[in-house]
Amino acid sequence: MRLLLVTPRSSEKKPPIGLKIPQLALHILASLTPPDIELTVIDEQIYDIDFNKNYDLAGISIMTANAPRGYRIAQRLKEKGTKIIFGGIHASVLPDEALKYGDSVVIGEAEGIWQKVIEDFKNSQLQKVYRPGPFDLSRSPLPRRDLNLEPVIFGYKWPGFFTTRGCPYNCEFCSVSDIFGRKIRHLPVVNVIKDIENAKSKIFLNLDDNVVGNPKYAKELFQALAPLKIEWGGQSTINIASDKELLKLCYKSGCRGLFIGVESISKKGSAGFKKTLKTIEENLDAVKKIQDVGILFHPSFVFGLDDDTKEIFEDTLDFLGKAHITTATFNILTPYPKTRLYLRLKNEGRLITEDWSKYNHSTVVFKPKNMTVDELIEGYYLLKKEFYSVSNICKRICRLSEIPHFGLVQFFYAVFNNIGGRQITPESAQNNYITEA
Numbered sequence: 001m002r003l004l005l006v007t008p009r010s011s012e013k014k015p016p017i018g019l020k021i022p023q024l025a026l027h028i029l030a031s032l033t034p035p036d037i038e039l040t041v042i043d044e045q046i047y048d049i050d051f052n053k054n055y056d057l058a059g060i061s062i063m064t065a066n067a068p069r070g071y072r073i074a075q076r077l078k079e080k081g082t083k084i085i086f087g088g089i090h091a092s093v094l095p096d097e098a099l100k101y102g103d104s105v106v107i108g109e110a111e112g113i114w115q116k117v118i119e120d121f122k123n124s125q126l127q128k129v130y131r132p133g134p135f136d137l138s139r140s141p142l143p144r145r146d147l148n149l150e151p152v153i154f155g156y157k158w159p160g161f162f163t164t165r166g167c168p169y170n171c172e173f174c175s176v177s178d179i180f181g182r183k184i185r186h187l188p189v190v191n192v193i194k195d196i197e198n199a200k201s202k203i204f205l206n207l208d209d210n211v212v213g214n215p216k217y218a219k220e221l222f223q224a225l226a227p228l229k230i231e232w233g234g235q236s237t238i239n240i241a242s243d244k245e246l247l248k249l250c251y252k253s254g255c256r257g258l259f260i261g262v263e264s265i266s267k268k269g270s271a272g273f274k275k276t277l278k279t280i281e282e283n284l285d286a287v288k289k290i291q292d293v294g295i296l297f298h299p300s301f302v303f304g305l306d307d308d309t310k311e312i313f314e315d316t317l318d319f320l321g322k323a324h325i326t327t328a329t330f331n332i333l334t335p336y337p338k339t340r341l342y343l344r345l346k347n348e349g350r351l352i353t354e355d356w357s358k359y360n361h362s363t364v365v366f367k368p369k370n371m372t373v374d375e376l377i378e379g380y381y382l383l384k385k386e387f388y389s390v391s392n393i394c395k396r397i398c399r400l401s402e403i404p405h406f407g408l409v410q411f412f413y414a415v416f417n418n419i420g421g422r423q424i425t426p427e428s429a430q431n432n433y434i435t436e437a
Helices: 025-032 067-078 089-093 095-099 114-122 176-180 189-199 215-228 238-242 244-252 280-292 311-322 340-347 373-387 390-402 408-422
Strands: 002-007 038-043 057-061 083-087 104-106 203-206 231-236 255-263 296-303 329-332
Touching (some): 002 025, 025 114, 083 095, 089 104, 089 176, 104 114, 189 215, 215 244, 238 244, 244 255, 255 280, 255 408, 280 296, 296 373, 311 373
Parallel strands (some): 255 296
């Protein structure tokens, strides 16, 4: 039996230079695949699929933005007789859509059901839908680390690792809690350590939605990571700044950068996010506390909230300057399918398109409340043009030395994030530009 596991890229071409996020789901499913199966694993961010080869079964993991690409891959494979099973968050929320292009769908977490899927296929009993439910992470297999799927930057591998699933926050625009639950589940710390040791690297990306979601577990994890002498970056909520012990342990564990969803610096805009602080002063103080211990603060902003006006872009740039921010992520509000935001905007008649390839955080796919579509997209790109100007990038990179214990990981991350940010411009995104007309 010949099995192909694929994570599609979002476009027909490989993504431009920048920091590529490692995909861990394929490593985990590969570890659960019986050794008698001829297995090929492809992360399309890194490798191309050889469509000249024949496969009996293909598992394709899709998110919303890469779903159209995943469907095209499925169609090409099916022409050669390959059976297709879809998984991933998009297939989990829209299984009927995925089944139009495939033979089967796994809804939710596949670990507990993958070996049955393989057996069912071998016995010609593949089911249309598998609903395994939440998986007990204490039984989670160690990911296979021999697949060479890790992004490589300046000769350094950047493997991903995870420690938790689930999120207690139920943000209107997010589907994480719907798929993985609102209760945080933990991988045993000893398993995390073993996986990191197997990866044979000194630089990592933590793939948790919030690595400090359970402070007690996080402190145990950080204490166990410290002796490994690794450096890593991950995601957190800004509330980590209020726990001095947790913050210090986080740095001592090797953390050198945190991606933090500030979402909006508007008081009204941030009011809908329980995980964010409510005033600019509180946010500035949190940024300082985090960077003072030696952790790069990487904020993420969302534009197009119902309370946003044209002034939000200039206000955000002002905040970034005051906070001495080196890297940042800017997103246009994206109503992912079946989220409360999507359902609300659809009910209000404000969705412009359901072409999932446009659901990429840089395209306006809905009608904003206090701006026109053109005002939102133009304000977004003008902000990025200013933030990612060559002179401003150079100033920010030079300012990295202000962060205590500044190191190599922070430098690499800052350089690649800023270079990658410069490549998304109005000119390069013409195919994604949508107008209300």
